Amino acid sequence: MQNRKAKKHNNSTPEKIENIRIVPLGGLGEIGKNMTLFECREDKFIVDCGLSFPDSEMFGVDLVIPDFSYVIENKDSIKGIVITHGHEDHIGSLPYLLREVNFPIYATPLTKGLIENKLSEHSLENSVTINVIKPGDRIQFGCMTVVPIHVNHSIPDAVGFAIESPAGTVITTGDFKIDYTPPQGETTDLATFAEYGKKGVLAFMADSTNAERLGFSASEKTVANSLRPLFERASKKRIVIATFASNIYRLQTILDLAVQYKRKVAVSGRSMVKNIQMALELGYLNVPEGVIIEAEMVNKYQPEQIVLITTGSQGEPLSALARMAGGTHRQFAIGSGDFIIISATPIPGNEKMVTKVVNGLMKLGAEVIYESMYDVHVSGHAAQEELKLMLNLVKPKYFIPIHGEFKHLKKHSMLAQGAGIDEKNIVIAELGGVITVNKNEIKVDQSVTAGQIFVDGLGVGDVGSVVLRDRRHLSQDGLVVVVFTVDRASGEVLSGPDIVSRGFVYVKESEQLIGEARQKARSVLEKYKDYEYKDWMVIKSKIREQVSHVLYQRTKRSPMVLPIVMEI
Numbered sequence: 001m002q003n004r005k006a007k008k009h010n011n012s013t014p015e016k017i018e019n020i021r022i023v024p025l026g027g028l029g030e031i032g033k034n035m036t037l038f039e040c041r042e043d044k045f046i047v048d049c050g051l052s053f054p055d056s057e058m059f060g061v062d063l064v065i066p067d068f069s070y071v072i073e074n075k076d077s078i079k080g081i082v083i084t085h086g087h088e089d090h091i092g093s094l095p096y097l098l099r100e101v102n103f104p105i106y107a108t109p110l111t112k113g114l115i116e117n118k119l120s121e122h123s124l125e126n127s128v129t130i131n132v133i134k135p136g137d138r139i140q141f142g143c144m145t146v147v148p149i150h151v152n153h154s155i156p157d158a159v160g161f162a163i164e165s166p167a168g169t170v171i172t173t174g175d176f177k178i179d180y181t182p183p184q185g186e187t188t189d190l191a192t193f194a195e196y197g198k199k200g201v202l203a204f205m206a207d208s209t210n211a212e213r214l215g216f217s218a219s220e221k222t223v224a225n226s227l228r229p230l231f232e233r234a235s236k237k238r239i240v241i242a243t244f245a246s247n248i249y250r251l252q253t254i255l256d257l258a259v260q261y262k263r264k265v266a267v268s269g270r271s272m273v274k275n276i277q278m279a280l281e282l283g284y285l286n287v288p289e290g291v292i293i294e295a296e297m298v299n300k301y302q303p304e305q306i307v308l309i310t311t312g313s314q315g316e317p318l319s320a321l322a323r324m325a326g327g328t329h330r331q332f333a334i335g336s337g338d339f340i341i342i343s344a345t346p347i348p349g350n351e352k353m354v355t356k357v358v359n360g361l362m363k364l365g366a367e368v369i370y371e372s373m374y375d376v377h378v379s380g381h382a383a384q385e386e387l388k389l390m391l392n393l394v395k396p397k398y399f400i401p402i403h404g405e406f407k408h409l410k411k412h413s414m415l416a417q418g419a420g421i422d423e424k425n426i427v428i429a430e431l432g433g434v435i436t437v438n439k440n441e442i443k444v445d446q447s448v449t450a451g452q453i454f455v456d457g458l459g460v461g462d463v464g465s466v467v468l469r470d471r472r473h474l475s476q477d478g479l480v481v482v483v484f485t486v487d488r489a490s491g492e493v494l495s496g497p498d499i500v501s502r503g504f505v506y507v508k509e510s511e512q513l514i515g516e517a518r519q520k521a522r523s524v525l526e527k528y529k530d531y532e533y534k535d536w537m538v539i540k541s542k543i544r545e546q547v548s549h550v551l552y553q554r555t556k557r558s559p560m561v562l563p564i565v566m567e568i
Contacts, residue, residue, distance in 0.1 A: 043142025084174030154380025168202030269311030315353030325360030478503030
């Protein structure tokens with residue numbers, strides 16, 4: 001009998017351990033460009049598809065989007081894209097991805113409207129299926145079920161997601177804060193987060209943007225309390241308010257104050273106009289009829305009767321506010337009769353652009369109020385006490401901080417340790433690192449292609465590190481072109497070399513330097529004059545070397561030297 005029992009024990013099959021794999025493609029080690037792919041068995045889906053804005057070193061770049069290589073490679077097994085909310089850093093890259101592949105999108109009603117506006121700009125509105133979801137829905141992606149959970153943010157209809165899988169439940173918050181007095185709707189659904197915490201959460205991914213900020217984030221309602229005295233102060237002036245086009249809560253606050261102070265509201269900026277129109281149609285903005293007027297009607301009213309809502313709170317060079325500051329806006333001229341409020345915090349890297357706009361507006365005589373002076377903006381992201389509360393409600397086995405630069409992720413991981421999560425159960429991942437999680441362990445065991453793609457005009461990905469290096473070089477030291485003309489048949493130099501300088505020195509004031517450079521180029525041509533076969537690539541390389549040498553000797557600067565041969 002003992003042998004039979006032993007035999008039965010030996011033949012028992014070991015329990016299969018299921019994995020869920022998390023592949024961050026954006027939003028780690030950076031602000032914006034949020035995108036994460038989840039995999040379990042053979043099923044995959046994506047959370048968010050955002051963009052970020054270029055920093056000061058990305059010369060000429062308009063937008064930065066994630067590298068979609070891994071998504072395109074696995075397009076046949078990806079079931080869809082779920083979106084947390086409608087900000088650009090979470091939806092902005094959708095048009096660029098959907099040009100390459102077509103996945104169904106799942107989003108809350110307002111987020112759907114914002115996505116449709118964005119897709120229409122790229123003529124994609126009729127080629128993509130967008131499914132409306134609401135908190136509590138269950139979206140099936142193969143072996144994984146995604147459940148939206150309501151959260152507060154600086155935009156309505158924001159959600160986090162509980163991802164139920166054979167490996168366990170993973171929760172991702174998206175961007176969130178805990179606002180006990182939200183302008184619209186309910187507070188963050190802490191009860192559902194806590195319910196999942198009681199059942200057991202395998203891994204928790206939480207917004208780290210404000211992990212360095214102590215205490216709690218202020219309620220959006222405090223902005224109204226700060227703006228009201230400014231409306232009083234601007235009594236006889238036209239009020240111009242710049243904010244994010246997608247900040248529907250802030251727009252409602254401004255509309256309410258305009259009604260209270262009997263002012264008409266005009267809107268400037270294409271994205272602002274489209275978003276306000278969409279939010280009014282869906283019922284997310286409410287304003288009495290006749291309050292909003294066409295921009296062309298503004299001059300028919302006295303300054304004290306007008307509030308102008310505009311884009312440009314980040315100092316974007318082509319935005320409506322920047323054009324006003326530069327005196328180039330077609331409809332609105334800024335002067336001493338204007339009271340301007342910039343109701344937004346500069347995104348890291350945009351501070352100089354915002355300052356330039358503020359200075360320009362002040363030079364035109366306007367009174368300018370900006371965030372560092374008054375509480376005309378509050379963050380939509382959770383501060384430390386809110387993050388600790390969420391960690392204690394969810395009680396995850398493993399923790400993965402997301403949405404932030406490395407310092408934010410590190411600080412959030414320290415908060416998690418303070419909340420009782422073992423350091424070895426916390427992973428600060430990098431873009432492309434595949435996080436494999438099961439009930440026994442969490443590890444980063446492989447990597448996939450990830451990074452950033454630059455959008456410049458209509459070009460996507462045609463500006464890379466080499467092009468940026470050249471642009472940086474040109475911006476720092478300028479360009480010198482060495483031009484000469486040769487006889488195609490004989491190889492004889494017919495004219496030149498001529499020197500053209502752009503961004504290096506003013507030629508008429510540097511004749512001696514230009515003469516030396518011309519002489520160096522001519523000496524190279526003389527050296528190769530009698531060669532029966534002339535390798536012009538070698539000759540141009542020698543000219544570049546000699547001219548660069550003399551220019552550096554005389555100026556200690558290294559412009560880009562470009563020799564050009566014209567054959568006739």
